[in-house]
Amino acid sequence: MILLDGKATAAAIRSELKDKVAAQEARGIRTPGLAVILVGEDPASQVYVRNKEKACENVGIRSLAYRLPADSTQDAVEGLIRELNARDDVDGILLQLPLPKGLDSQACLDLIAPDKDVDGFHPVNMGRLALGLPGFAPCTPAGVIELLRRHNVTTSGKRAVVIGRSNIVGKPMAMMLWGYGDFANATVTVCHSRTPELAKLCAEADILVAAIGRPHFVTADMVKDGAVVVDVGINRTDDGLVGDCDFAAIKDKVSAITPVPGGVGPMTIAMLLVNTVKACENHLGLAN
């Protein structure tokens, strides 16, 4: 069984980006800038934003954090996004989700300039992904693809099942498994809460991606022998942080599996850095 180690893979990606940013800086090229907006005090979001700031610092990306109070108005958040859209030193803008109740996330995301949308959540980037055009892909599914690619897991001709149809993970994940650059070409089924015979469908998957947000939802009987299992879930339980898959019960029957923690989570942040460096290259006309 191969452990798809997201922590180590993300560290390798950060190291590559650090060298790239340093080489560009040595040539007098300005460093990439990422603006991170956090509204409110959600404890998990605070951790993720801190980790994003640390990761930026590690690779030489300038991070500008904007921490707004939970009672911020829609106008205040939208005003900040407009301001950041107009700044030449800001290559990427990230709005940490979820927003506090009462704020319209989609309206805010729709305002982020698509060329600065390093989270890949803007409808233009989602549309580009669907059409196979260049753009920014959402970081979590892009991280899954990169993790598979770097562990030589092939998807072409394979049967893939994605559990979950969220805009940030399930939907883009399915699109990327269908076709993403020179990768993918899987035959994809997307399952959700109203899918009949979900367990049976999962048990037919060569590649199973769980992004449903329910602790240990995927049990051993739902996994085919030799399957590749990717666990996107991050669930805080009394037993600590657990994924959507029952790792202990599954690990001996799979060919590869991601752990939680240390699997897809770190890859999400690594791909955010990749997208930010790419946004900067696009803005400076350096893209190849």
Ligand SMILES: Nc1nc2c(c(=O)[nH]1)N[C@@H](CN(C=O)c1ccc(C(=O)N[C@@H](CCC(=O)O)C(=O)O)cc1)CN2
């Ligand atoms: N604007 C965004 N908001 C959210 C995103 C996103 O991609 N963009 N995704 C999630 C949260 N998220 C990043 O923001 C994220 C979640 C988890 C991890 C991670 O590294 N997890 C660790 C465990 C860390 C812990 O103790 O919680 C792991 O899995 O090893 C990184 C990023 C929702 N919001």
